[in-house]
Amino acid sequence: MRRRVVLDALWREPSRLLRLVCWSVAEALPSLTGGYAVARAVDDGFAAGRPGVGMAWLGVLAAAWAVAAVSARQVLLLIAGIVEPFRDDLLRRVVTGALRAGRGGDSAAVARMNHQVELARDSFGAIITVVRSFVFTLVSVAVGLSTLAPAVVPLVLPPVALGLGLFLVSLPSLARRQREFIVADECTAAAVAAMASGLRDVTACGAEERVAAEVGQAVTRQAASARALARVTATRTLSLAVGAWLPVVLLLAGAPWLVRQGITGGVILGTLTYVMQSLAPALGGLVQGLGVSGVRLAVTLERILHVPGPPALHGDTEPDTEPDTEPDTEPDGARLVLRGVRFAYGAAGRKAPEPVIDGLDLDVPEGDHLAVVGPSGIGKSTLAALVAGLLTPDEGEVLVGGVPAARVRPAARALIPQEAYVFPGTLAENLTYLAPGATPERVDEAVAAFGLTDLARRCAGGPLDPAELSAGERQLVALARTYLSPARLVVLDESTCHLDPVAEARAEAAFAARGGTLVVVAHRISSALRAKRVLVMDGTRVRLGSHEEMVAASPLYADLVGHWTGHWAGRSEELCSEGLSAGAVAEDADVSPGRRPEPAALGGDLNRLDA
Ligand SMILES: Nc1ncnc2c1ncn2[C@@H]1O[C@H](COP(=O)(O)OP(=O)(O)OP(=O)(O)O)[C@@H](O)[C@H]1O
Numbered sequence: 001m002r003r004r005v006v007l008d009a010l011w012r013e014p015s016r017l018l019r020l021v022c023w024s025v026a027e028a029l030p031s032l033t034g035g036y037a038v039a040r041a042v043d044d045g046f047a048a049g050r051p052g053v054g055m056a057w058l059g060v061l062a063a064a065w066a067v068a069a070v071s072a073r074q075v076l077l078l079i080a081g082i083v084e085p086f087r088d089d090l091l092r093r094v095v096t097g098a099l100r101a102g103r104g105g106d107s108a109a110v111a112r113m114n115h116q117v118e119l120a121r122d123s124f125g126a127i128i129t130v131v132r133s134f135v136f137t138l139v140s141v142a143v144g145l146s147t148l149a150p151a152v153v154p155l156v157l158p159p160v161a162l163g164l165g166l167f168l169v170s171l172p173s174l175a176r177r178q179r180e181f182i183v184a185d186e187c188t189a190a191a192v193a194a195m196a197s198g199l200r201d202v203t204a205c206g207a208e209e210r211v212a213a214e215v216g217q218a219v220t221r222q223a224a225s226a227r228a229l230a231r232v233t234a235t236r237t238l239s240l241a242v243g244a245w246l247p248v249v250l251l252l253a254g255a256p257w258l259v260r261q262g263i264t265g266g267v268i269l270g271t272l273t274y275v276m277q278s279l280a281p282a283l284g285g286l287v288q289g290l291g292v293s294g295v296r297l298a299v300t301l302e303r304i305l306h307v308p309g310p311p312a313l314h315g316d317t318e319p320d321t322e323p324d325t326e327p328d329t330e331p332d333g334a335r336l337v338l339r340g341v342r343f344a345y346g347a348a349g350r351k352a353p354e355p356v357i358d359g360l361d362l363d364v365p366e367g368d369h370l371a372v373v374g375p376s377g378i379g380k381s382t383l384a385a386l387v388a389g390l391l392t393p394d395e396g397e398v399l400v401g402g403v404p405a406a407r408v409r410p411a412a413r414a415l416i417p418q419e420a421y422v423f424p425g426t427l428a429e430n431l432t433y434l435a436p437g438a439t440p441e442r443v444d445e446a447v448a449a450f451g452l453t454d455l456a457r458r459c460a461g462g463p464l465d466p467a468e469l470s471a472g473e474r475q476l477v478a479l480a481r482t483y484l485s486p487a488r489l490v491v492l493d494e495s496t497c498h499l500d501p502v503a504e505a506r507a508e509a510a511f512a513a514r515g516g517t518l519v520v521v522a523h524r525i526s527s528a529l530r531a532k533r534v535l536v537m538d539g540t541r542v543r544l545g546s547h548e549e550m551v552a553a554s555p556l557y558a559d560l561v562g563h564w565t566g567h568w569a570g571r572s573e574e575l576c577s578e579g580l581s582a583g584a585v586a587e588d589a590d591v592s593p594g595r596r597p598e599p600a601a602l603g604g605d606l607n608r609l610d611a
Contacts, residue, residue, distance in 0.1 A: 005301065006124070009086035020078040024136045027071035029064040031278040032140035036148050037061040039270025047266060079128050087121035090304055116300045123297035130289030137282035141274045151261055152271045155254055156247040160279060163243020167287050170235040171294075177229040178295035184222040191218040200433075201410075203421045207390050236287050244280035248272065328409040331401025334488035334517040336364035336387060340396035343386060356382045360396070360542060362535070366488075369511075369518045371528040373560060374537030380521045381417075383537070384493040387519060388415035400489055414487035416495035420478035422466040427456055430464065430477050434485035442484060449510040450480040451503055471498035479507050488516040497523040505530065525561055 010017065037057045045054020094113040138160070145153050195202065195211050202211050251258075255268055341362075344355040356379040364370050372380050385391040386398050389405035398405040400413060411434070422430055431446060432438045438446075447456050455473055466474065475498050482490055490511055496504040501524065508530050511518050520527050528534045534550045536543045536557045543554045550557040 005086075005089070005305065006297075009082060009089065009124070012085060013081070016078055016081055020075065020082075020132070023071045023074040023078060024132055027068045027075055028136040028140040029071075030061065030068050031137045031274075031282075032144050033061060033064045034144070034277050035141070035270035035272075035274035036144050037064075037270075038273045039148055039264070039266040042266030042269055043264050044266075047264075075132075079125055082128065083121055083125040086124055087117055090117045090120055090301075094304060113304060116303050120297055120300040120304060123293040123300065126289050126293035127297060130285045130293070134282045134286040137278050141278050145271065145274055148270055149263055149267045151263060152251070152258065152267070155250040156271065156275060156279070159246035159250065160243045160283065163239045163241075163246070163283065164286075166242060167236060167239035167290075170232065170239065171290065174232045174236060174291050175295045175298065177225070177232045178291065179299050180225040181222070181229045182296065182299050184218070184225040188215075188218040188222045191215045200421065200423060203419075207385075210385075210390055233291075236291055240284055240287055243283045244275070247275045247279070251275070329403045329407050331403040331408050331412050331488075333366045333401040334413075335366045335399075335401060336362070336368075336489060336517055336519070337399040338362040338386075338396065339399075341386065341393045341398060342395035343382060343391060343393050345382075355394070357386070357393075362542075362544065364517055364519065364533075366401075366517055367515065369520070369530070369532045370535055371520050371522045371531035371533070372535045372537065373522045373525070373528050373557065375556070378537045378539070380537060381493050384415060384491045384519065384521050387489070388413060388491050390415065408489075411486050413489040413491070414482045414485055415491040415493060416475075416478050416482055418494045418497055420471075420474040420495065422464060422469060422474045422477050424463055424466060426461060426463055427452070427459055427477070428461070431481050431484055433481055434487070435481075438484045446480040446484050449483065450476045450507055452476055452480060472500070472503065475499055476503065476507070479511075483510055483514060489519070490514075490516060491519045491521075493521045494523045496527070501526060528561075 037060050041054040041057035041061075045051060045057055091114065094117060142153075142157060145156060191214055195215055202208060251268060251271055258268060259265075338360050341357055341360040342355050343357045344353040360383075372383060374380055382391065386393060387400070387405060389398070389400070389408055392406050400408045405413075414434070423433075427447075428440075428443055431443055435442075447453055452473075455469075455476070464477075469477070475495055479492075479495060492508075492511070496507055499507065504524065505526065508518075508520060508527060512530070520531060522528050522531075528550075529547055532546070533544060534547055534557070536550055536554045538554065538556045543550060543557070545553060551561055552558075
């Protein structure tokens, strides 16, 4: 397919090709006459004491260069006449393909392909130029040398043939490495572009480490392919050394022998001119041009024409690096199902790491309100990231509305991490970032529901300076933003940790009343009390049930509740004196039967209990 497209472009207008051959002959005149003119200028002119004759031969050379300059212009126009229709043909295929695939509106895909078409066009033009130049130069030099002195031909053409052969032998592996490098380069560019365009969301979701690891992987892969390419490029340098410089060495070393054969100094100088002025640059251009443009043309044509190629990077063991084009899917509701989920941090190939989550089954029906509790470092945030599709399980599956979490349309679910993200814009802009169509009434409702009225009054429609907001205010903005969003699955990963208990209760109540499925990684045990069900993570064991069931069934949970109770029993009086709602405090301080009061020493923060 690729070969046919290229040959079609070359043979589309045979008369143009013929004219190109003719002008190429004219352009190669300096290569044909250069060495001969120099030899004659020296032997018959300057060395023979006839500078006029010498200058006349140099004049012949100058005339050849003048003809070559005019011819170069014609050659350029003729090559453009071949290359531009080639480009049009490719572009037509791209646009037609996009329309047939029903991607007429995907202007970004067409623009990307258009860029590939431009690359293919430039590469094709470069290849025609260097191959044509090398062929005509080689033939011209061979003719010129044979005319000048057949005895020097064995010192020049065999090394050139050897160098050319070496290059052609190394070409497939050079092409493969070059291709790998281009693909790796594109992967890095794609990873960085995706990161840059989604920076705000990356920060908002707390996915910095994961994204940095992904981009880092792409950079490492590119560095490896660059090193591999550099190694093969050394072969290219060797072929240039043999083809372009060995004849020079042979001529200089063999000069005494040549002189004994009756070869004059002028002829040796003329032969050196042929080698250094014509052959070496032409061979260099060929090696460089085919090595870079040839491979680029093959790769871009492969993309444009959808020809399946060899594995993209580093042989068969490497993962496929083609961008994942599977579209995001709208989930059917917000039921959350985990089946046999196992997840461990650590790079493939290293010693198998301990799983953070192992064999987890969980069914959270739509509309449920689940609190996740457990000691610090047990895997609550990992579970939240799996549910939000930021991590993919090593085994098992995480389904949201029947769709694998990583494939769920981003707008359908939201994860709010501890570190809330507020950008420098107005409060309204921050709140409607995930819901651009939200009415002012809805925004006011969210402002009231999350206790942002004071902040709204303070900034009076002006821009927020995130650095001037307290950590709690930033969390309230992030919570209200998600509240307004269309997400049906909301995961709060300790995203209320900077709020006081009253504000936390108000925020969770707002989300519970909003509908959809709510998963709260609890920062305080009061979150668990408000939830319909509690998931207690204890090592890789988990228990699920109502608060009462968990108090009875899980010693760890009973222990956590006990610590919390003791703390808040001591804090309630203090909170009342700070002017907080007595009802809210009473709710927070409510002690259900079965909770063991403990001293206040550990405070209300669940994470202060170690596993
Ligand atoms: N990016 C990572 N790479 C390697 N290990 C990690 C990574 N993130 C977390 N871990 C490890 O996984 C385990 C679970 O971490 P996770 O953050 O899920 O716990 P957690 O229960 O949310 O803790 P906390 O309540 O303190 O936030 C910990 O041992 C942690 O060190």
